[in-house]
Amino acid sequence: xxxxxxxxxxALRAEMLLEYADIDIxxxxxxxxxTAGCALSIEFPGAELVQVQDxxxxxxxxxxGIYFKREGKYVTMEEG
Numbered sequence: 001x002x003x004x005x006x007x008x009x010x011a012l013r014a015e016m017l018l019e020y021a022d023i024d025i026x027x028x029x030x031x032x033x034x035t036a037g038c039a040l041s042i043e044f045p046g047a048e049l050v051q052v053q054d055x056x057x058x059x060x061x062x063x064x065g066i067y068f069k070r071e072g073k074y075v076t077m078e079e080g
Contacts, residue, residue, distance in 0.1 A: 001046050002074060003056075004030055004064040006037035014042055014061045021055055023048045034067055034074050 005011040011027075018025050023044055030041040044052055046068065056063060067074040 001044050001049060001052075001077075002031070002034070002067040003042040003044065003052070004034050004038070004067060005040065006062065006064050008038050008040060010062045011038050011040040011042065013059075014056065014063070017055050017059055017061065018042065018044065018052065021051065023051060031074055035064075037064070 003011075003014060005014070015025065015027060026043040028041055028043055030039055034041070049066075053066070055061070066077045068077055069075070
């Protein structure tokens, strides 16, 4: 799964919060098919989706959306 952001500040904030929660994440460039204002995205395991959503909501992290891959393309699951 992939978290996309409109600002680098929010991406770095989310990285800190998710690492603190011991969620296995990878910082990666935002795929070009995902329209976002920030060049950084966070990849995380789908099994952690509920916990990631809870952290994003409770800490008011501004995201562009949550995406998953279907047939090789990123599809939006949730808008920020």
